[in-house]
Amino acid sequence: MDLLLILTYAGLCIAIFKIFRIPLTKWTVPTAVLGGIFIVGVLIVLMNYNHPYTTNARQIYTSVPIMPLVRGKVIEVPVEVNQPIQAGEILFKLDPTPFQAIVEQRQAELASAQQLVPQLMAQWASAKANTTAAIAERDRNLKSYQRYAEGRKKGGANSPFTELEVENRQQAYLAAEAKLQAAQANETIAKLAYDSQINGVNTNVARIQGQLDSALFDLEQTVVHAPSDGFVTQVALRKGMVAVPMPLRPVMTFIPKEQSMFVGAFWENSIKRLKAGDQAEFIVTALPGVVFKGTVRQVMPSIAEGEFQANGNLSGAAVFFKHSRSLVIIDPEPRFDEYQLPMGISGQVAIYTEHFHHLSVMRKVLLRMQGWINYIFPFH
Known part of the structure; x- marks a missing residue:
């Protein structure tokens, strides 16, 4: 220029x-x-x-690491590589046999626990009946003891009741009183066992129901679905492999379908001129001579070269004083997606601010000249 x-x-x-x-x-x-x-x-x-310009620009996208939540042997990988799929479509399946066995075991335990609830109620009713009988027995022995004791007191030496008989009646009453306390304790235990509930459900039933829900969840995870619309790429997963739920070892990479986004790295001397809403143009090496329009979404508020985290290591000058640029996110026009270019391609970006707007013509001419040069060789 x-x-x-x-x-x-x-x-x-x-x-x-x-x-x-x-x-x-x-x-x-x-x-x-x-x-x-x-x-x-x-x-x-x-x-x-x-009107800054940069050759350091690239389309960026997010990839989703796919990993199973349970460990199992892969029995099927029906997904087609690099083909659009809808949310919920099957990516791969694991052998469900061990998980189905656990589900059936938990279902049997749940049925047994549910049958125990009426038994607990019957035990409580039996304990209440035993308490009632113990009360009656205690009252009968109490009256008998009182009658003997009163007769002995009134009759004195001529009483038909001997001292030994009075003592026997007293011991019988005390034994009945002890049986009543034991019956009441058993009733309390039976009542607590029957009333042990959470959210209106017997605690034992609720515990096993939770285990069954967990087993059903694990069984459901043997079929892994697409989290959203998108596609999978570079699939190396094959039938017979063992998939393990390890965050550092995903078995598949999923690319969600999202709005395209370009990021340009600009010198810091111009970033105060840039703001969201500024018009931008960019070219990509894959399409020489084609200029796309875009809009600045955001000037990133932080620069990675100045970051540090809490750890046991001291940071030196080499960490902080590296060459750095400010990142600017640009939303391309819808026409860009019509070309179906590989995601992650590189390009060059120019941003036109409201300051000295008439000089943007110079930058536009330069950007188009750069696009024409890409016909011959990529120049950065």
């Missing part, structure tokens, strides 16, 4: 010198040259500062 500006200015100067018959002297020629250097320099500086 600078060469184009110089040639244009040189042509204007020659025309002015010819038309107005200005003599070529030691004053006119240096004035024209220095004036050209100043004008071209100012235009380039204003353009670079207010």
Whole structure:
């Protein structure tokens, strides 16, 4: 662009010198040259500062690591690689046999626990009946003891009741009282066992129901589904392999279908001019001569080179004082997705701010020239 500006200015100067018959002297020629250097320099500086450009741009996307939540042997991988799939479609299946066996075991335990609930109620009713009988027995022995004791007291030496008989009746009453306390304790135990509930369900039944739900969940996880619309790529999973739920060892990579997004890395001297909503244009190496439009979504508020985390290591100058740029997220126009390019392609981006907007024409010309150069070879 600078060469184009110089040639244009040189042509204007020659025309002015010819038309107005200005003599070529030691004053006119240096004035024209220095004036050209100043004008071209100012235009380039204003353009670079207010309408920045970067060759460090790339389409970015998110990949989702797919891993099973249970361990098992792979029995089927029906998904087609690099083909669009809908959310919920099957990616792969694990052998469900051991998980089905656990489910059936938990179902049997649940049925047994549910049958114990009426038994607990019957035991409580039996304990209450035993308590009632113990009360009656206690009362009968109490009256008998009181009658013997009163007769002995009134009759004195002539009483028909001996001291031994009174003592026997007393011991019988105390034994009945002890049986009543034991019956009441058994009733309390039976009542607590029957009333042991959570959310209206017997605690033993609820515990086994939870184990059954967990077993059913594990059984369900033997079939792994697509989390959203998208596709899987570079699938190496095969029938007979053992899939293990390890976060660091996913068995498949899923690419969700999302809005395209470009990220450009810009010099920090221009980022204060940039803001969300600014218009942008970008080119990609895969499509020489094609210019796409876009809109700035966000200027990232942080730069990775200045980050550090709490750990046991000290950070030196080499960590913080590396070359860095500010990242800018750009939403491309819908036309970009129509080309169905490989995700993650590289490109170059120019952003046009509201400052000195008339100079954006220079940047647009430069960007299109760069796109034409891509016909011959990629130039970065």
